[in-house]
Structure formats: C-alpha cells, structure tokens
Amino acid sequence: MSRVAVLKGGRSLERQVSLRSGARVEDALERLGHDVVSIDVGVDLIERLRAEPPDVCFVALHGRDGEDGTVQELLEILDLPYTGSGVPACARAMDKVLTKHMLVEAGIPTPEFFAFTQMAFRELGAAETLPTIEERLDFPIVVKPSSQGSALGIKFARAAGDVPAALVSAFSYDARVLLERHVKGRDLAVSVLGGDGGPRALPVVEAVPREEDFYDFEARYAIGRTEFVCPADLPEGVSERAAELALATYDTLGLYGFGRVDLMLDEAGELYVLEANPIPGLTDTSLLPMAAEAADIGFDELIGQILELALARAPRV
Amino acid sequence: MRPAPGEDDFVSPEPRPPARSTSRDLERYAGLFASRTKVMKSSAMRDIMAVTARPEVISLAGGLPDTSSFPPETFAAVTARIAEQSCAKALQYGPTEGLPETKDCIAEVMAAEGMRVDHDDLIVTTGGQQVIDLVTKTLIDPGDVIVAEGPTYPGAVPVFHAYQADVVQIDMDGEGMRVDLLEERLDQLDREGRKPKFIYTVPSFQNPAGVTMSLPRRKRLVEVAAERELLVLEDNPYGLLRYEGEPPEPLYALDGGVYVMYLGTFSKILSPGIRLGWVAAPPPVLEKINLGKQEADLCTSTLSQLMVQAYFEIGDWRGYVRSLTAIYRSRRDAMLDALADYFPPQAEWTRPGGGLFIWATLPDFIDTDDLLVRALRDNVAFVPGSGAYLDGRGHSSMRLNFSGSDEERIREGVRRIGEAIKEQLELYGTLTGEHEAVRVEHADEAATEEPGGRVVELRKREGRPRRAGGA
Numbered sequence: 166m167s168r169v170a171v172l173k174g175g176r177s178l179e180r181q182v183s184l185r186s187g188a189r190v191e192d193a194l195e196r197l198g199h200d201v202v203s204i205d206v207g208v209d210l211i212e213r214l215r216a217e218p219p220d221v222c223f224v225a226l227h228g229r230d231g232e233d234g235t236v237q238e239l240l241e242i243l244d245l246p247y248t249g250s251g252v253p254a255c256a257r258a259m260d261k262v263l264t265k266h267m268l269v270e271a272g273i274p275t276p277e278f279f280a281f282t283q284m285a286f287r288e289l290g291a292a293e294t295l296p297t298i299e300e301r302l303d304f305p306i307v308v309k310p311s312s313q314g315s316a317l318g319i320k321f322a323r324a325a326g327d328v329p330a331a332l333v334s335a336f337s338y339d340a341r342v343l344l345e346r347h348v349k350g351r352d353l354a355v356s357v358l359g360g361d362g363g364p365r366a367l368p369v370v371e372a373v374p375r376e377e378d379f380y381d382f383e384a385r386y387a388i389g390r391t392e393f394v395c396p397a398d399l400p401e402g403v404s405e406r407a408a409e410l411a412l413a414t415y416d417t418l419g420l421y422g423f424g425r426v427d428l429m430l431d432e433a434g435e436l437y438v439l440e441a442n443p444i445p446g447l448t449d450t451s452l453l454p455m456a457a458e459a460a461d462i463g464f465d466e467l468i469g470q471i472l473e474l475a476l477a478r479a480p481r482v
Numbered sequence: 483m484r485p486a487p488g489e490d491d492f493v494s495p496e497p498r499p500p501a502r503s504t505s506r507d508l509e510r511y512a513g514l515f516a517s518r519t520k521v522m523k524s525s526a527m528r529d530i531m532a533v534t535a536r537p538e539v540i541s542l543a544g545g546l547p548d549t550s551s552f553p554p555e556t557f558a559a560v561t562a563r564i565a566e567q568s569c570a571k572a573l574q575y576g577p578t579e580g581l582p583e584t585k586d587c588i589a590e591v592m593a594a595e596g597m598r599v600d601h602d603d604l605i606v607t608t609g610g611q612q613v614i615d616l617v618t619k620t621l622i623d624p625g626d627v628i629v630a631e632g633p634t635y636p637g638a639v640p641v642f643h644a645y646q647a648d649v650v651q652i653d654m655d656g657e658g659m660r661v662d663l664l665e666e667r668l669d670q671l672d673r674e675g676r677k678p679k680f681i682y683t684v685p686s687f688q689n690p691a692g693v694t695m696s697l698p699r700r701k702r703l704v705e706v707a708a709e710r711e712l713l714v715l716e717d718n719p720y721g722l723l724r725y726e727g728e729p730p731e732p733l734y735a736l737d738g739g740v741y742v743m744y745l746g747t748f749s750k751i752l753s754p755g756i757r758l759g760w761v762a763a764p765p766p767v768l769e770k771i772n773l774g775k776q777e778a779d780l781c782t783s784t785l786s787q788l789m790v791q792a793y794f795e796i797g798d799w800r801g802y803v804r805s806l807t808a809i810y811r812s813r814r815d816a817m818l819d820a821l822a823d824y825f826p827p828q829a830e831w832t833r834p835g836g837g838l839f840i841w842a843t844l845p846d847f848i849d850t851d852d853l854l855v856r857a858l859r860d861n862v863a864f865v866p867g868s869g870a871y872l873d874g875r876g877h878s879s880m881r882l883n884f885s886g887s888d889e890e891r892i893r894e895g896v897r898r899i900g901e902a903i904k905e906q907l908e909l910y911g912t913l914t915g916e917h918e919a920v921r922v923e924h925a926d927e928a929a930t931e932e933p934g935g936r937v938v939e940l941r942k943r944e945g946r947p948r949r950a951g952g953a
Contacts, residue, residue: 178855181532283909292913318852329913330847333906337849337856 166198169472170219170245172236174205177228178317186447187225193468194223206236214243221475222247223468225447232444233259233312248475250443254419258443262311262343264418268438271417273410275438276429277302278345280311283336299325302346306331309345310338321347348429348437353397355411356425356445356456358467359474364415366408367456371397393452395459400434407436414438422474425453534863540895542817543863545689545838546886547750548809552802560792568788576784578776580606580760584787587794588760591746594800595721597735599744603762605771606782610719610747610759614638616778617680617715617743617761618645620770627671627678631659633841633870633879635689635717638682642872649872650678656832658695659683661702668710680713680743685733687720687837690870690881694835697730704733707741713767717745720837722803725811727835739764748790750838751803756786809885810838816889817882817896824900826907831882838885841867846878848906853880853899856906862898 171194173187174180187203194201204213206226214222222240224247230236234255240247250258257263262280269275279298285291299306308331309319318338320331328344335342352374356367373392396404411426418441425445429437445453447468457467534543564572585601592599607613614637622628624646630638632651642649650671652664664681671678683703685695695703707714716733734744739762747759761771775781793799817840821831831842844850850866857863867879880899884892910916 176533176536178533286909286912292915295913318855329910330849332913333847333910334849334852336909337852337906 166200167220167472167476168200168202168217169194169221169223170202170204170214171223171225172204172206172210172231173225175207175226175228175231175236177226177230177232178313179228182446182448183225183227183231185449186227186451189449189464190223190225190447190468193465194472196465197469197472199472206231210236211239211243214240214245218243218245221245221472223472223475224248224444227444227446229259229312232442246475246478248471249422250418250420250424251478254421255443257418258420258424258441259312261309261440262341264440265343267417268414271413273413273417273438274436276307276346276348278343280341280343281332282341284340286332295328296325298344299328302344305347307345307347308332308335309343310335311341311343312339348431348439350429350431351397353399353407353428353430353436354425354452354456355407355428356453357411357415357420357423358453358457358462358470359422360470364412364420366411367453367462368396368459369399369404369407370395370452370456370459371399372452393455395452395455399430403430403434403436410436410438414441418443421478423453423471531863531865533858536861539858539861539863540887540891540898541863542882542884542887542892542895542899543865544883544886546883547754547838548806548885549753549755551805551809552753556793556797559796560789563792563796564785564788572785572788574784576781576787578605578772578781580604580782581784581787581791583791584758585760587790588746590794591722591748591751591799592734592744592762595718595729595732595735597732597744597762599739599762602765603739603768605761605763605768605775606787607759607761607775608779608782609749609754609757610717610745611637611641612775612778613745613759613761614641614682614715614717616771616774617745617763618642618647619774620767621679621713622647627676629664629667629678629681631683631688631691632873633690633867633876634682634872635684636865636869636881638717639869639872651871651873651875654688654691654693656693657699658685658688658693659699659703661699661706664703665706668706668712678712680715681707682715682717683733684717684719686718686729687723687834687839689720689837690839690865690867691841692832692834692837692839693841694730700730700733700736704737704742707737712741714742715745716742719745719747719750722751723807723810723838724836725807725814734762743767751806752790752793752799756783756789758782758786758790813884813887813889813892814840816892817884820893820896821900824897826900826904828907829903838883840882840884841879842882843867843879844903845907845910847910848903849877850880851877853902853906857899857902860898860902862895864899 171187171191173183175183191201191203202219204210222245224231224236226232226236232255234252237247237252237255241252257267265275265278281291304323306322306328307319308322318335320334322328322331332342352372354370354372357364358367371394373394407428410428414426415424420441420443425442427439429439431437445451447454454464454467531543534541582601584606585604588604589599607616618641622645626647627650628642628647629650629652632653634651650667652659652667654660685700687694703714714733718732721729721732733742743761743763745759745761748756749759763771814834818833825842828845829842831840834840851868854864854866865881867876867881870876870881887895
C-alpha cells in the first residue's frame with residue numbers, strides 16, 4: 166500500500182468544492198488501505214512534500230493552480246508521481262480558447278467563437294469588431310472567461326447592449342475572454358476514465374436544471390437544484406456519438422487518467438463540445454462519480470484506478 | 483470491548499462508518515430534503531466569501547465588531563465572579579425566557595435609548611439572529627408576505643427564504659425606508675387580497691445601507707402599522723454606536739410596544755461571541771415566540787447571561803461603548819476620506835452617522851459579484867450588493883465594513899477596490915466608445931472637490947439576464 170498525499174483546497178475560487186472532493190478521496194483511499202496525508206495546498210506545499218515525500222500525489226484541486234498545470238509542474242520538479250493529466254494537457258484544457266482552437270483543427274464540432282484579451286480592446290480597438298461578431302454569432306451570445314473552470318463569470322448577452330457589461334464581468338476572471346454562439350439544447354457531460362485498454366467513455370450524464378433557464382455554478386454543487394440523469398435518455402446513436410467526441414477531445418488535448426468533457430446537444434440533434442475538465446469534481450454531487458457508478462464502478466474502485474494510472478504513467482523525459 | 487457507560491475511561495469513538503459514496507445515495511438524500519431547503523441560496527457566493535477569509539486579504543466584507551480592545555482583566559474578573567458566586571447556576575439550564583438578572587441589564591440598555599420595558603415583555607435569545615428566526619417562525623406560513631427594506635440585512639435573507647416567505651422590498655433614501663412607497667405597496671397587496679404579516683426594518687444605521695430612518699418617517703411607519711394592524715420588527719443592533727448627532731426615538735418607544743417588536747443584542751456593545759440578544763414584543767406574540775424558543779434550544783446559555791450580569795455590575799459598559807464609538811468613528815472617517823480619494827465620480831455612497839457599514843453604488847454595468855473576484859486578485863474583499871436583495875437587484879452595489887480593520891488597512895483596501903473599479907470603467911468606456919467618462923485623473927479631482935460622498939437614492943433597477951447556459 167502506498168503513502169498518498171491528497172492535494173486539495175488551494176487558493177482558487179473552487180477551493181470549497183476541492184475540499185469536498187479531497188475529503189471524499191481521502192476516505193476512499195483509507196478504505197483502500199493507503200496511508201493518507203492530507204495537504205491543503207498553500208505556501209508550505211513544497212516544504213511538506215520534501216519533508217515527507219509521498220509515493221504518489223492525488224491532485225484533488227479544481228480551478229486555477231490545481232487544474233492549469235501549475236501544481237503538476239511542481240510535482241514534476243520534485244519527481245513525484247501524481248494523478249490525472251500532465252502539465253501540457255492541463256494547460257491546454259484549462260484554456261478554453263486554446264481548447265477550442267485545437268478542437269476546430271481536429272475536426273471536432275464546437276460552437277463558433279471569438280476570443281479577445283483585455284489588451285486587444287484597450288490598445289487595438291477591438292471594440293470596433295463587436296458588431297461584426299454579433300452578426301456572425303447571433304444573439305444570445307455566451308460571454309465567458311477563458312480559464313475559469315466552473316460557470317463563474319459566464320454571462321448571457323441577449324442583445325448588443327448587454328455585450329459590454331458581459332465582457333467587463335468576464336474580464337474580472339481572466340485577461341482573456343471568449344464570445345461564443347449559444348447552443349440551445351440539452352446539457353451533457355461525458356466522463357472519461359483511463360485503463361489497461363486505453364481510455365473509455367462512461368455513460369452520459371444529462372444536467373436538467375429545475376428552476377433557472379440554465380445551469381449555473383450554484384446549481385452545479387447544490388443538491389436539489391439540478392436533476393442529473395445517468396445514463397441520459399437520448400435519441401438513438403447520440404450517446405455513442407457523444408462518447409466518440411469525448412474520447413476524441415480527450416486524445417486531442419492529451420488528457421490522462423480521467424477527465425470530463427461537456428457537450429451540448431442542439432435541437433437538430435447535433436453535438437458540440439464546449440470544454441474539457443482535466444480534474445472534474447469528485448464530490449458527492451459530481452458527475453464523474455455518478456457516471457462511474459452507472460458503469461458499475463464504485464467510488465473506491467474509481468479512486469483506486471485513478472491512483473494506479475498515476476503510478477503506471479511513464480515519467481516525463 | 484467498549485467499557486460500560488459510567489466507566490471512567492474515555493471511549494475512543496467507533497471508527498467512522500464508511501462514507502456513503504454512491505451517487506444513488508445522493509438521489510436518495512435529495513428526496514428527503516424539505517422543500518424549503520431548495521430555495522436556500524448557497525454555495526457560489528459562500529465559496530467565494532470563504533476566499534475572503536485568507537489572512538493576506540484586506541476584508542471590508544465582514545461585519546465584525548472590534549473585540550481586541552475589550553480589557554482582558556475585566557473578562558477575568560467576570561469569569562472569576564461567576565465561579566465564586568454562581569458556578570452551579572451558570573452550569574445549569576435556565577428558564578426559556580431568560581434570567582431576571584439579565585433582563586435587568588437589558589432594561590438598562592434599552593433605557594439608554596429611551597425605551598421602557600418590563601421583564602414580562604422580554605425573552606433573552608441566542609443572539610439577535612435568533613429573534614429574526616423565531617419571529618419569522620411564529621408569524622410566517624409559506625407564501626406569506628414580509629415587507630423589508632431594499633437593500634435589507636443579508637443575514638435575514640436566508641431566514642426569510644427558509645420559511646418560504648414572499649419578501650417585498652421597499653426602496654430607501656437618505657431618510658430610510660420610503661414609507662410613502664410602503665403605503666402604496668400595502669394598498670397594492672391589499673387589492674391582491676394579501677396581507678403582510680410583518681415589516682422588518684433596521685431603522686438606525688441600517689445594515690447594509692448605513693442610513694437612518696428620520697423621525698417623521700418613524701412616526702408615520704408606526705401609524706401605518708397601527709392603522710393596518712401590522713407588526714413591525716425593529717432590528718436595532720447599532721443604535722448605541724452613534725458617531726454624531728442626536729438619536730431619533732426608536733419605533734418601540736414611539737409605538738409603546740403595541741405593534742412594534744424590538745430586537746436588541748449585546749453583540750455590538752459587548753461581544754458577539756457571547757451570543758446574547760433579546761426580543762421585546764406584545765405578550766400574545768411573546769408567548770408564541772417563547773414556544774418557538776423552547777423548541778429551538780430550550781434556553782439561552784446561562785453562562786453567557788450571567789457573564790452579562792457580572793459585567794454590568796463590575797465593568798463599565800457605557801464607557802466601553804464610548805471607547806468603541808471613538809474607534810469606529812475614526813475608522814468611518816478614514817473610509818469616507820478614502821472613498822472620496824479613490825472611488826471614481828460615477829460611484830455614490832452613503833455617509834452613515836453610526837453603525838458599521840457604508841453602502842456604495844456603481845454604474846449599473848458593473849456587477850459587483852464579478853468585481854469581487856477581480857478585487858480578490860488584489861487581496862481585498864467587500865460584500866456584493868446582490869445578497870441584500872431577494873429580487874435580483876443590488877448587483878451594482880457593495881457593502882463596505884469599517885469596524886473590523888484599522889485606518890491604514892481601510893485606506894489601502896478602498897484604494898485597491900477603487901483601482902479595480904476604474905479598470906472596469908475604462909474597459910467599459912473602450913467597449914462602448916464613452917472614453918470621456920473614464921479618465922482616472924479627472925476622477926480623482928472630481929472626487930476631491932466633492933468630499934464625503936452623497937447619500938444615495940437606492941434606486942430600482944431592471945433585473946437583467948445574467949448567467950449563461952453551457953456546462
């Protein structure tokens with residue numbers, strides 16, 4: 166049995182969610198007989214990891230620092246194996262703009278979009294292009310920060326007058342934002358789990374909001390606000406196609422171990438990939454554990470498998 | 483083997499049962515939750531607010547009184563006295579309505595604000611917050627109407643939610659709740675065949691708006707309540723924290739306790755840690771509140787009640803309030819100066835004559851939920867205004883607390899928030915071509931020319947669609 170450091174918390178806006186994911190992972194690891202060291206990630210991270218080096222780190226961080234490759238880079242330097250995707254894949258997946266460019270290049274459908282930095286508006290007169298963009302994307306337009314992992318900072322612009330305020334809000338989270346065509350339809354998530362035979366897609370989860378007309382950060386973590394259906398009840402062939410797109414996205418970004426790909430199914434039956442999460446939530450309301458359960462993989466087994474994949478990963482050369 | 487009960491050995495707890503881990507369990511729990519839990523607002527803001535607690539963050543978000551100046555020797559004397567004189571009593575349950583000796587102290591505090599109260603009019607509670615809960619529990623069936631100020635105390639919002647009240651918020655101006663609008667609204671509710679159960683107000687140094695209801699408004703409000711046979715809950719935690727001017731009479735004094743229920747607390751004049759508040763109400767209402775209190779926690783901590791009694795005997799509570807007042811006045815002034823120096827001219831803010839909070843309002847294209855995230859990058863925090871409304875308003879406002887930080891940190895915190903606002907104003911100007919509105923140099927000049935801020939007309943705003951779809 167291994168000595169496992171569970172990295173959780175940290176400074177991101179998703180700190181609380183990460184603490185919940187981490188606590189649950191710790192319970193599972195203990196049940197699996199591992200020696201668990203719990204680390205709330207902060208300035209003493211390196212010191213603690215050096216003082217008592219674990220055999221492997223379970224990265225249960227969400228959002229900035231944990232999911233964008235920063236912590237993974239540090240673990241590489243310390244030569245410690247860790248769960249989930251490596252540095253470049255995290256960096257790609259946390260950056261929605263880069264992700265979408267890669268999807269487009271790989272021929273994976275994703276809603277049409279335009280991305281800007283704050284600098285472009287300030288110094289290059291990018292604002293002048295807004296009418297063109299609005300015409301191309303049609304309203305409503307989704308405005309979101311490029312790097313935020315959850316739905317924080319995402320706004321709906323229903324008319325041209327909403328766009329500037331929506332951009333100001335999105336720029337509160339990141340120096341780069343994207344404007345994306347809104348896909349009206351059903352909200353799907355496909356979790357992917359690595360294994361001996363390569364990554365496999367788990368059953369599709371559908372998020373059905375109960376109250377609001379969309380699925381927001383609040384609903385995502387609160388029991389009772391959103392209904393999750395797994396496996397989702399979808400028209401013939403859609404689940405297979407969603408799984409195919411999720412695996413293609415996973416490969417394109419170079420994700421490893423596990424991940425979750427979020428998609429939209431529009432009214433014409435077309436699927437679009439919105440984004441990929443290198444470290445999806447592992448809380449009791451999270452979608453990956455739910456999908457695993459639907460595939461008869463219990464939480465402990467899921468965590469055990471993610472840990473094994475970390476140990477099996479070839480070191481970076 | 484587990485030792486039998488009564489054996490001296492402490493029993494180490496049984497190993498934790500395996501945590502439930504299947505998602506099907508989740509659905510099982512979800513089916514068990516009371517429907518009232520589904521309207522509780524929760525996680526997103528709370529999660530962000532958790533970030534504001536980091537030590538490197540200058541938090542103007544809290545509502546914390548300063549407890550650092552309380553003399554430790556007084557605290558020691560208070561506890562020693564309880565140990566010597568009333569140890570067994572302090573460790574025992576007490577009457578649900580509270581100890582008579584504590585009620586004497588309460589009567590003294592209320593007298594200091596011009597109110598007369600008898601023991602029979604009072605129930606001692608676990609903090610003022612419990613009063614809001616008990617009153618709401620006593621009066622509200624799901625769908626009943628509560629009238630509150632807009633903005634209202636953010637801590638009351640989850641209580642009203644939990645009892646599934648419909649909350650109607652009445653706009654305020656520099657003289658507090660607009661009682662004319664209140665009457666209009668009451669007429670309208672009347673036409674709809676709905677009668678509100680009570681009006682919730684913080685008339686002095688309101689949390690979050692920092693404004694105080696004028697005497698004419700108070701008189702009219704009390705009349706309106708009597709004419710329409712409506713109860714009023716007067717929440718007055720800050721009345722004694724007055725930094726200038728003369729206090730207007732409390733609603734409770736004006737009405738004589740017929741339709742006005744009064745909420746008081748030791749939190750701001752002594753300590754929030756002792757969790758001690760009280761309610762004064764008409765006897766039939768008090769009787770029901772007493773039942774609710776019994777259900778909730780049997781009685782308020784006897785130890786806390788005796789601490790107050792001992793403190794009132796051996797300490798100088800009026801002197802302590804005076805010293806707090808001096809500290810807060812200086813901090814308020816520091817915040818008002820900093821706002822004038824660092825906030826852009828498009829911002830407006832209130833100038834409270836007491837209490838703990840200033841309410842600032844920005845142009846409506848700035849969403850303070852998002853601005854908070856931006857501000858946190860610079861390690862400064864405030865409370866976004868949305869938490870003070872139940873109807874989607876308040877998104878361009880913020881509550882700033884000046885009691886919990888010293889002058890230097892207040893100034894630096896306001897400076898950082900001001901910078902973040904200016905950045906957003908500039909960006910918006912660039913996006914809309916309104917460049918002239920956002921020149922920072924001009925902003926500074928304009929703000930200095932008009933020191934002290936203006937009292938804000940807390941205006942109504944169209945709710946606009948906010949968040950977008952997509953996971």
